[in-house]
Amino acid sequence: xxxxxxxxxxxxxxxxxxxxxxxxxxxxxxxxxxxxxxxxxxxxxxxxxxxxxxxxxxxxxxxxxxxxxxxxxxxxxxxxxxxxxxxxxxxxxxxxxxxxxxxxxxxxxxxxxxxxxxxxxxxxxxxxxxxxxxxxxxxxxxxxxxxxxxxxxxxxxxxxxxxxxxxxxxxxxxxxxxxxxxxxxxxxxxxxxxxxxxxxxxxxxxxxxxxxxxxxxxxxxxxxxxxxxxxxxxxxxxxxxxxxxxxxxxxxxxxxxxxxxxxxxxxxxxxxxxxxxxxxxxxxxxxxxxxxxxxxxxxxxxxxxxxxxxxxxxxxxxxxxxxxxxxxxxxxxxxxxxxxxxxxxxxxxxxxxxxxxxxxxxxxxxxxxxxxxxxxxxxxxxxxxxxxxxxxxxxxxxxxxxxxxxxxxxxxxxxxxxxxxxxxxxxxxxxxxxxxxxxxxxxxxx
Numbered sequence: 001x002x003x004x005x006x007x008x009x010x011x012x013x014x015x016x017x018x019x020x021x022x023x024x025x026x027x028x029x030x031x032x033x034x035x036x037x038x039x040x041x042x043x044x045x046x047x048x049x050x051x052x053x054x055x056x057x058x059x060x061x062x063x064x065x066x067x068x069x070x071x072x073x074x075x076x077x078x079x080x081x082x083x084x085x086x087x088x089x090x091x092x093x094x095x096x097x098x099x100x101x102x103x104x105x106x107x108x109x110x111x112x113x114x115x116x117x118x119x120x121x122x123x124x125x126x127x128x129x130x131x132x133x134x135x136x137x138x139x140x141x142x143x144x145x146x147x148x149x150x151x152x153x154x155x156x157x158x159x160x161x162x163x164x165x166x167x168x169x170x171x172x173x174x175x176x177x178x179x180x181x182x183x184x185x186x187x188x189x190x191x192x193x194x195x196x197x198x199x200x201x202x203x204x205x206x207x208x209x210x211x212x213x214x215x216x217x218x219x220x221x222x223x224x225x226x227x228x229x230x231x232x233x234x235x236x237x238x239x240x241x242x243x244x245x246x247x248x249x250x251x252x253x254x255x256x257x258x259x260x261x262x263x264x265x266x267x268x269x270x271x272x273x274x275x276x277x278x279x280x281x282x283x284x285x286x287x288x289x290x291x292x293x294x295x296x297x298x299x300x301x302x303x304x305x306x307x308x309x310x311x312x313x314x315x316x317x318x319x320x321x322x323x324x325x326x327x328x329x330x331x332x333x334x335x336x337x338x339x340x341x342x343x344x345x346x347x348x349x350x351x352x353x354x355x356x357x358x359x360x361x362x363x364x365x366x367x368x369x370x371x372x373x374x375x376x377x378x379x380x381x382x383x384x385x386x387x388x389x390x391x392x393x394x395x396x397x398x399x400x401x402x403x404x405x406x407x408x409x410x411x412x413x414x415x416x417x418x419x420x421x422x423x424x425x426x427x428x429x430x431x432x433x434x435x436x437x438x439x440x441x442x443x444x445x446x
Contacts, residue, residue, distance in 0.1 A: 004035055022052045026061065033065055041065050056082060056089050063095055072099060073213075073271075073315055077423050090119035098128065103274055104241030104248075106132060160255065162233055162262045165226035172216065172223050173350050173374070174343020178334055182207065182224055185332050186309050190228050190264055206298060206310040206329050208272070210317040211336035212420035214375025217313035220336070221268040224311065231265035233258060237274040240290075249293040256297040256308070263307030272312035273319040291321055298329045315420065317436070318427045325436075335439035338373050338417045341366045347374055348406070351381050358400040365406050371415040383409035 011028040018024060029044035045062035052058055059078050066075035076099055082092040093116035100109035110132050116123045169179050185207050189196045209217045218234070225232035235255055242248045252275075259267040269275065276291055296302070298310060312330060314320060324330050339347055344366035352360065369377060384405045392398040425444060428437035 004031075007031065008035075020051060022048050022055065022058070025051070026058060029061055029065075033061070033068070038065055038069050042069070056085075056092075060089055060091055060095070063092075067095060067098060072102060074419070075099060077316075090116045090123055092116075093119065094123050094125070097132075101128075101131065104237065110134060160233055160235065160239055160258070162231040162258070162265065163222075163225070164229075165222045165232050167219075167223045168226045169223055171226075171350065172220055173346035174339045175216065175220060175336070178209075178220065178336060181332060181334055182220070186224055186266075186311075187228050190230075190307075206312070207332045207334065208317070208320075208324070208330035209311070209313045209334050209336050210315070212338060212373055212417040212424075213315050214373035214416060215336050215338055216374045217336050218268070218270055219374070221266065221311045221313065224309075225266040225268075228264065230309065231259070231262040232268065233262075233265060234268050234270065236270050240275055248290050252290065252293050252297060256305075257303070259308045260303055260305065264309065265307065266309045266311055269310075269312040271314060272324075273314040273316045276321050276324050291323075295323055295329065298324075318431060333436070335443070337439075337443050338371055338415070339377075341370075344369055344372065344377060347377050348381075351378060352401070355381075355385070356398065356400045358402050360401070360406070361403045364403060365410065368407055368410050369415075371417050372410075372413070373415065373417050376413055376415050376417075379413050380406060380409045383412055 008028070008031060011024065011031065015021065015024055015028060025044055025048045029041045029048060032038075032041035032044060042062065042065045045058060045065060048055070048058045049062060059082060063075045063078040063082075066072075066078070075095070079092055079096045079099065082088055083096060093112045097109040097112040097116065100106070100112060113125075113128065113132060113134065172179070189201060209220065211217065222232055222234070233255065239255070240248055240251045242251060256267065259265040276294055298305070310330075313336075317333070325333065341363075345362040348360070348362045348365050369380065372380070384401055387409065388399060388401060388405060421440075421444065424437070424440050425446070428440040428444075429446070432438065432441075
């Protein structure tokens with residue numbers, strides 16, 4: 001019997017002679033995924049999708065591989081597209097249930113799981129059904145996605161400490177227009193407090209940054225706190241979402257209270273769309289209650305937010321509830337694009353600080369990395385360093401990084417922003433209410 005490696009080699013050889021054979025490529029992708037070679041499987045699914053862009057099986061397979069690699073946003077984009085169709089594959093509902101459960105929305109996950117099993121009974125998953133509490137007995141802790149009432153306190157609130165970032169805007173390459181917007185909204189009200197008060201302008205407020213992943217939204221938020229020597233609270237979805245009824249709302253309130261006690265403080269929400277998804281898309285009340293709590297905290301309904309500077313980042317602003325964009329909440333929405341050529345050169349300079357480098361032509365490297373995000377540029381440097389380390393281990397003589405080393409590494413790294421723009425373009429063209437995504441169209445020159 002041929003080994004798994006022999007089978008993969010045989011499939012690749014067959015594809016070499018028949019590169020347009022989509023079923024064959026799909027078989028190879030599934031085989032690679034079954035062996036746990038997920039990155040290779042993802043690459044084959046991508047190539048199959050380029051050849052058959054309307055094949056639901058290819059899309060679902062790619063989404064499954066994304067899910068297994070914890071690329072949840074990527075998987076969700078594909079699944080949500082499949083769910084809009086009248087002939088949605090039942091397996092798409094099942095994958096959606098898994099994604100929802102991973103995001104903490106167990107009640108919606110129950111609904112999607114039932115949709116999947118009703119359409120195809122063979123998709124029943126005992127382990128997943130147990131975690132969701134489907135058909136649970138009276139002694140089970142979870143029933144139909146909800147935690148049964150308990151008289152005991154299930155634990156303490158979110159244990160996040162206030163940071164004091166040492167970085168500032170000088171450590172952020174490029175983004176000059178964004179920095180100026182943040183100065184106007186966040187920094188100047190603190191450094192020129194009397195002037196702002198003279199105009200009746202409160203110190204505080206919200207600012208939402210959106211754009212492709214890896215373009216520096218989180219880094220910019222941390223640098224904002226460092227610029228004004230303020231406290232910094234970075235909040236992820238796991239710091240808020242809780243399986244116990246009412247705990248998520250309590251966690252959110254405690255985080256806002258912590259920021260108020262440490263004012264001036266930058267309260268930063270990463271992946272805010274996971275906490276503030278559109279209520280129109282929700283069937284369960286738990287998610288709605290959390291959003292209502294979030295909006296109430298931002299409005300300062302019970303406590304003043306004076307000195308609390310609320311920043312948030314998202315890769316999917318189209319999933320955010322429209323109420324967050326009302327003036328007084330996230331009233332400034334900033335598009336964070338991939339760095340331009342000048343910014344890429346500056347980012348390379350910052351990344352190469354403290355590294356053994358020769359004379360580098362940063363402008364040449366910037367020209368070779370069009371559409372690269374800041375994270376992609378770091379990947380380029382990491383690959384170049386690894387190549388130099390391998391050479392140094394072989395020769396015993398370390399050599400400094402050169403322009404040619406980094407340029408060679410850049411050829412091996414694919415810009416990750418392209419996939420995001422393929423999705424964002426559709427929203428900007430067809431769901432651009434009030435010109436919310438005009439910056440995307442301007443960037444794409446549409």
